[in-house]
Amino acid sequence: MSTATGIIVLMGSGELTATMVEVHKKILGRLPDPPNAVFLDTPAGFQLNVEEISRKAVEYFRVHVQKPLAVAGYKSAENTTAFEAETAYDLLRNAHFVLVGPGSPTYAVRQLRKTPIPEILNTVIQSGGCLVAASAAALTMGRHTLPVYEIYKVGQEIHWIDGLDILAPFGFNLVVVPHWNNAEGGTHDTRFCFMGESRFRKLEALLPEDATILGIDEHTACIIDLHAQRIDIQGIGDVTLRRMGREMKFGKGDPLPFETLAEEMDIGEWTLKEPDEIDGAVHLKAPEKTVLSRASDMEASFRNGLAHQDQKVATNALLALDSIIWKAQRDLEDAESISQAREILRESIVLLGAELGPSPRRIREYLALLVEPMLRLRVAFRKKQQWSDADSIRDILLQADIRVEDTEDGFYWRIIDENL
DSSP states (O other), X not given: OOOOOOEEEEESSOTTSGGGHHHHHHHHTTSOSSOOEEEXXXXXXXXXXXXXXXXXXXXXXXXXXXXXXXXEOOOOTTTOOHHHHHHHHHHHHTOSEEEEOSSOHHHXXXXXXXXXXXXXXXXXXXXXXXXEEETHHHHXXXXXEOOHHIIXXXXXXXXXXXXXXXXXXXXXXXXXXXXXXXXXXXXXXXXXXXXXXXXXHHHHHHSOXXXXXXXXXXXXXXXXXXXXXXXXXXXXXXXXXXXXXXXXXXXXTOOOOGGGGSTXXXXXXXXXXXXXXXXXXXXXSOOOOOHHHHHHHHHHHHHHHHHTTOHHHHHHHHHHHHHHHHHHHHTTOOHHHHHHHHHHHHHHHHHXXXXXXXXXXXXXXXXXXXXXXXXXXXXXXXXXXXXXHHHHHHHHHHHTTXXXXXXXXXXXXXXXXXXX
8 A cells, every 4th residue: 555645535516516615625624824725627528618617617716615726737638738838737746636527537637647647636636635536537536537427428348447547646446436416307317427327237347357446426425535534425325336346335424435536445245236236225215305306396397387378387497597596606516507507597588588479468567476586686786796607698588579678867778579
């Protein structure tokens, strides 16, 4: 086992949400003050919103963790200049705390494999610093990496790719699988990092016999303290170890022996899980509904209200949907899920406008139940100088042929077709 004195934190998801604020604070509290905290943007380097992701990380740390966070920009080997690369390397070399998170695991592996960054991260840990790898980045930490998008979205055959294996020098022969208890599929199985039970079984069979799967539930952190030789589980879910059909599960506060993760682990006492037992084991503790699943429930209620011409049901569903989105933003839930929930709201409003078109009777009275609360929300956005959000509400209403005009005394709205 390595003599490193640092900390490795593997998160199933939620690295920039409310559930992980205290985890970040506690870890940073153990590092030199002020700690040099750095966010590495490589996993999302191919995304058009990569700069927005970095800004969100910096703002999250400033507001919620109350620590500064620098950004090490290494988006791709092809488009990063030598100066930019050396600047990123220097930031990482001097970091006490490095956070790597969302994006594509295979992209991250491809971009980082031929750089000094994996070795730099290893040195950070060896010298007493902390590496936090969450979501996509967590997938790259072990011996093998799951190509999630390629299998789940593109339809490639079941396979693994070589990971960065940053854990190996510390004695861990692990395959890290975050989003272990994912439930976003709704009507289809998306557990085991969106793979589902049947594909997970096939993937597991492809691994070497000595490889151990470390499954981490969403909004859950597995904290490996190399100096204290201690493992803590924090967050709202569990950590599952699987090898050769046997598994052990650990929750918050459960003792997880340090040697259990080591290469020499003995799995003789682990529970053997038959194929038909996995479902029960994984669903033993039902996960909380995601913002997207709650939004989908409200969309179904809204459509039901429209189908039965029940204005109360339809309006309440839209208002509830708006409340769900606001609560998700307040609780710092997954940004991508919030974006999809907003799209559901937009589509519902447009559908409402289309449905009301042929039925002009008392249309303004009906619309007022929805439009007036939305415009009050817009006023609140404007007071906070959240101009983009305020403009989004105006644009959404315009799609439904509702024009909003600002005046010195406030605002007024009208239906574009004055005959209604």
